[in-house]
Amino acid sequence: MANYQDKNWQDSMRIKLDYNNMMSFITGEEHGLNKEQVEAMADQIKTAHKQVFEKTGKGNDFLGFLDLPEREKAEVERIKEVAKKLSDSTDRFISLGIGGSYLGVKALFDALKSPYHNELSREKRDNKPKVYFEGNNLDSDSMNHLFDLLPSSPSDKIEDKFSVVVISKSGGTVETALSFRLFQEKAKEFYGEDHNQYIVAITDESKGKLKAIADIEKYQSFVIPDDVGGRYSVLTPVGLLPAAIMGIDIDQLLAGAAYMKTICESEDWQNNPASMYALLQYLSYKQGRNLSAMAAWSKGMESLGFWYDQLCAESLGKDGQGRVPFTIVNNRDLHSRGQELQDGERNTVVTNLFIEKPNRDITFQKNQEDLDALNYLEGKTVKSMQVGALEGTNYAYAKDKRPTMNILFPELNEFTLGQFFYMLEVATVMEGYLNNINPLDQPGVEAYKKFMFANLGREDMILKFF
Structure with missing residues (x-):
């Protein structure tokens, strides 16, 4: 039996949504979400969940991905x-x-x-x-x-x-x-x-x-x-x-998606990561946070952010509304975007993508000359340093009352990626339903195509638009 078919191994590979730093007990009443706000949305999030899994919401003929x-x-x-x-x-x-x-x-x-x-x-x-x-x-x-x-x-x-x-x-x-x-x-x-x-x-x-x-x-x-x-x-x-x-x-990729499907089908919305991610992003958007940064704490995860940029923007950016997603890589972009996120407008929610156990780590060794004054890092692993960077960054944001979430990957493999794709696809549709839009069409994309075709000389489009 392959490891991804073993229930104990599957549970050990479950990705987790940590949203403590979204809440007012960390980020304060003015900038955080309080328990009462979240619980007041119970009926709406239950309805959105039902619309997804009973396939009764807008655009339901495109819910085959479920x-x-x-x-x-x-x-x-x-x-x-x-x-x-x-x-x-x-x-x-x-x-x-x-x-x-x-x-x-x-x-x-x-x-x-x-x-x-x-x-x-x-x-x-x-x-x-x-x-x-x-x-x-x-x-x-x-x-x-x-x-x-x-x-x-x-x-x-x-x-x-x-x-x-x-x-x-x-x-x-x-x-x-x-x-x-x-x-x-x-x-x-x-x-x-x-x-x-x-x-x-x-x-x-x-x-x-x-x-x-x-x-x-x-x-x-x-x-x-x-x-x-x-x-x-x-x-x-x-x-x-x-x-x-x-x-x-x-096979492992689909097994991970199937595992997350079971979790997302649960009506226990407070323990359903897709429901909670949709709800927290929706409430934050309604409070004026119209930008969402996906911070990949691994170079290899940057394209996961780009994948989500399309999923979010094309699903939710319509009818004059929708938050604007963008992707950064940390630690790299702490030296650029980090300034804006720490000290700029209070209009952004950061979602960290973090791998808890790397496939291969590096242990820092002592150097006799210590010309770079780095011997204090002796015995530490690069991953432990990255954990310190993540915790320090989240603390700095929280201290200044700036909300963040973490999506934690026990490891980066096909099983955890299958979960990630499925969870965010469900969450995106649910968020669309909370906003009372159709998250499964893309009229704006179709508009650019038509005008581009006309501009390039396609006769049927020229006649239609010029």
């Missing part, structure tokens, strides 16, 4: 089979996508793989390919730099071979579609008639431009479910196939 931990199990074996074929036969993997078709995958890669993954030998990469992300911008310099890494002529060497996964529900998103056409041409030049063995499409089940291309070219394809929006799709093939190609354990 069932993904169990539903995607049927597809996992095919995903792993295709992933193995690509990772065994190619040494460069290119993931094309934007928004939800990119950010979740990038978050998984950055959190679970070495930051120097592409510089390692294939053996030290566990025989997995180097990983590249494109199709998320209109940036010719970036694409050309990646083209420079691809072979200029056919070769049988594995180090020259590359694979492409293109992710787009419609196939009409210009950033991804344009990139795909260019990388598809590169694949055809290199592989010839066999190029379809090295390209996989993740798209709609039956319609759209990418689906049509996949059918014509006979690409392997996987389905983005109709009832799952892009920013909620990390636990569909959108996230699972690229993750499996990278060597990430997708």
